[in-house]
Amino acid sequence: MDKDSPTHSPKEFRLSQRHHMAIPWKRLIQDKNVPAREASLQERASIVGRIGITLLSCGTGAWRVRDAMDKVARSLNLTCSADIGLISISYTCFNNDRSYTGVLSLPNTGVNTDKLNIMEELVKNFENDFSFLTIAEIHTVIDKIQQRPKQYTPVMSGLAAALACAAFIFLLGGGIPEMICTFLGAGLGNYLRAVLGKHATTTIASIALGVAVAGLTYMLSFQILTFYFHILPQHEAGYIGAMLFVIPGFPFITSMLDISKLDMRSGLERLAYAIMVTLIATLVGWLVAVTFDFRPANFLPLGLSPLVVMLLRLPASFCGVYGFSIMFNSTQKMAIVAGCIGAVANTLRLELVQLTTLPPAAAAFFGALVAGLLASLINRYNGYPRITLTVPSIVIMVPGLYIYRAIYNIGSNQIGVGALWLTKAVLIIMFLPIGLFVARALLDKEWRHFD
Numbered sequence: 001m002d003k004d005s006p007t008h009s010p011k012e013f014r015l016s017q018r019h020h021m022a023i024p025w026k027r028l029i030q031d032k033n034v035p036a037r038e039a040s041l042q043e044r045a046s047i048v049g050r051i052g053i054t055l056l057s058c059g060t061g062a063w064r065v066r067d068a069m070d071k072v073a074r075s076l077n078l079t080c081s082a083d084i085g086l087i088s089i090s091y092t093c094f095n096n097d098r099s100y101t102g103v104l105s106l107p108n109t110g111v112n113t114d115k116l117n118i119m120e121e122l123v124k125n126f127e128n129d130f131s132f133l134t135i136a137e138i139h140t141v142i143d144k145i146q147q148r149p150k151q152y153t154p155v156m157s158g159l160a161a162a163l164a165c166a167a168f169i170f171l172l173g174g175g176i177p178e179m180i181c182t183f184l185g186a187g188l189g190n191y192l193r194a195v196l197g198k199h200a201t202t203t204i205a206s207i208a209l210g211v212a213v214a215g216l217t218y219m220l221s222f223q224i225l226t227f228y229f230h231i232l233p234q235h236e237a238g239y240i241g242a243m244l245f246v247i248p249g250f251p252f253i254t255s256m257l258d259i260s261k262l263d264m265r266s267g268l269e270r271l272a273y274a275i276m277v278t279l280i281a282t283l284v285g286w287l288v289a290v291t292f293d294f295r296p297a298n299f300l301p302l303g304l305s306p307l308v309v310m311l312l313r314l315p316a317s318f319c320g321v322y323g324f325s326i327m328f329n330s331t332q333k334m335a336i337v338a339g340c341i342g343a344v345a346n347t348l349r350l351e352l353v354q355l356t357t358l359p360p361a362a363a364a365f366f367g368a369l370v371a372g373l374l375a376s377l378i379n380r381y382n383g384y385p386r387i388t389l390t391v392p393s394i395v396i397m398v399p400g401l402y403i404y405r406a407i408y409n410i411g412s413n414q415i416g417v418g419a420l421w422l423t424k425a426v427l428i429i430m431f432l433p434i435g436l437f438v439a440r441a442l443l444d445k446e447w448r449h450f451d
Contacts, residue, residue, distance in 0.1 A: 020107040025050060025139050032136045037076055043135045044076040045093035045100040050142055052082060052089050053104040055119050059111035059328075060387055061254035062266035065089070067446075068123040075127040086251075086269035108203065109273065111250045113330040113388040118145055120385050150329050154198065157327055158191030161245035164323025164396075167316040169241030171350065172401055173299035177231045178238025181221040185242030189214025190327070193246075207246050207277060208284045214242040215288035237297040239289065240404045245327065246281040248274040249395030254387070256433030261450075282407035289408065296405045310351060317346040317396060325392040334384055335392075341378070342393035345371035349397060360399075361427035365435045368394050372439025386440070394432050399425045 016022040028046050029039075036044060052069040062084040073080035073093060082091040087106040092099050122130065122141070130138055152160070165186035166179040174182070193210035218239040225231050251274040259267035289295070302309070321342030325335035349367030352358050358366075368390075375389040402425035409418035440447045 018107070020105055023104070026136060029135050029139075032134055034134060035132050036135050036138055037131055039076075039135050041078075041093065041095045041098055041100050044078055044095075045091075045102060047076065047135065047138055048073050048078065048080055048093055049089065049091055049102045049104050050139070051119070051123065052084070052091065053106065054142060054146060055116065055123075056084065056087070056089060057106050057110070058113070058116035058119060059109065059250045059254070060116055060385070061270075062258045062263035063261045063447075064120075064385075064387070066263075068120070071123055072126050075131040084263065084266050086266065086273055108200075109251070110197075111328045112150070113325070113328045113334060113385070114151055115145060115148060115329070116385055116388060117331070117334065118148070121383070124383075151331065152326060152329065154191050154194035157194040158187040158189075160323040160326035161190030162187030162323075164320045164327065165241050165244045167320035167323065168244050168396060168400075169238050170316045171313060171320065171346070171396070172241065173302070174238040174241060175235070175300060175302055177222075177225055177235040178241060178299070181218045181225065181235075182238055182241035184221045185214040185216075185218035185239070186245050188217045189242060190245045203277070204280055207280050211243045211246060211281045211284040212288060214245070215239060215285055218242040219288070219292050219294065232300065234297065234300050236294050237299055239294050240285070240296060240401050243281055243285045243404075244400045246277060247395055247398050247400050248277040249324070249391050249398060250328070250387075251277070252398065252429060253391050253394065253433050253436065256430070257437060260433070260437050278403060279407075282404050283411075285404060286408050286411050290411075296401075296408050306354065309354075310347065313347045313350055314343045318343040320396040321346070321393050324395050325388075328388070328392060330388060330392070334388055337378060337382075337384065338389045338392040341371050341374045341389055342396055344374065345393055346396050359427075360424065361431045364397050364428045365431040367397055368432045368435025369439050370435075372436040373443065376439060376443040390436055394436070397428070397432055399428045402428070 025046060029043055031039070036047065048069050051072050052065050055065045055068050065084050066082050069080050069082050069091065077095065079094040080091060081094075082089055087109050089104045090101070091104075092101040122145070130141065162183040166183040169178050169182045189210040192213050193206045196206040196209065222236055222239070225235075226233070251270040255267045255270035255274060257267075258264075258270060304312070318339040322335050322339035325338045330338065345367045348370055349363045352363040352366060353360050371390050371393045372386070375386045375393070378384060378389060379386050402421050406418045406422035406425060409415075409421065
């Protein structure tokens with residue numbers, strides 16, 4: 001239960017002092033001994049709404065939230081209609097000739113795949129295992145899920161970002177010096193962001209400070225390597241890798257999937273949020289680069305054969321996806337499964353770009369399609385939510401380098417060059433969710449239709 005929620009007697013009840021006031025769910029209960037199916041409309045509707053808003057807090061899209069609310073509503077003999085955004089839900093539950101409307105809101109958005117997996121299991125088993133419990137018992141179950149701490153400390157989150165971004169920069173063409181500086185920069189940057197997140201620092205501030213620290217750390221480590229090991233100045237090009245831990249993969253992908261299902265409110269709000277995060281990160285990165293005269297440039301050739309590059313791309317893709325999964329709070333098993341999917345899908349994408357005449361956007365489509373197909377097949381075997389496997393495996397395909405180069409050139413008044421990089425980035429970003437959509441439509445009958 002939220003620490004602002006009352007646990008004392010009615011005479012001692014105090015209203016929440018938060019900006020987003022905590023809801024005293026258990027005070028809505030009229031008879032604590034009545035099974036949920038026989039409870040009042042208000043009490044049953046509170047369960048439907050709370051499950052929906054808890055799922056929304058995990059970062060999943062509107063279609064999945066509405067599907068979960070519908071399943072719970074049917075188990076409680078209710079009809080539910082919901083309008084879902086990025087951080088809010090407006091819903092109405094109907095029962096015979098009566099209705100109950102609620103509006104719920106979150107203070108912030110984020111991603112928690114561990115909690116998402118638990119909530120989806122609860123929804124899947126709700127009719128058989130939970131609908132006969134009392135309203136108070138169901139709220140207690142949800143309390144425990146909401147209070148479930150993150151699996152990883154800020155230090156672990158920092159190491160996960162360091163691993164992911166170091167792998168990311170290798171896949172972009174960077175070498176050992178770039179990987180070392182990126183590892184240090186991304187690690188410290190995401191560690192700071194995680195610490196600020198624990199103190200409920202606003203999104204813009206935590207992203208800006210995290211990216212600034214990442215860029216400064218890369219610069220400092222690069223200067224140390226230059227002084228002591230005399231590495232070439234061209235290795236500074238890898239500083240973009242140090243800030244890639246802020247890529248808003250979940251909102252980018254879920255925004256397009258929501259729009260494809262005509263959940264326009266949720267899709268557009270998620271897209272606006274993803275664009276905001278991307279702009280803040282790239283603008284701060286640009287300011288750091290301009291301050292220290294770092295310029296985006298092509299990486300130095302690694303001098304490896306195509307076969308060796310392909311063999312190295314497999315573990316690098318695995319490490320990148322595994323690291324992003326840990327940042328999303330996935331369990332170890334879930335992160336390993338996602339890493340295996342990403343190793344296959346991302347390596348395929350890169351090989352298609354290198355060995356064929358396919359444009360990068362088309363290769364991104366096929367990479368995302370393979371990731372979506374593998375995730376759907378694995379979902380049937382172990383029940384992991386598809387989105388917890390697909391998004392980490394294609395976040396590594398998001399063209400962060402292209403986006404940064406676009407902002408850098410636009411900021412330097414090279415509008416034509418910046419527009420070219422931005423166009424390339426947008427095409428790839430659009431094709432990633434399209435690939436997932438096609439995979440889902442092929443293997444999920446419910447997704448193919450509207451009703």
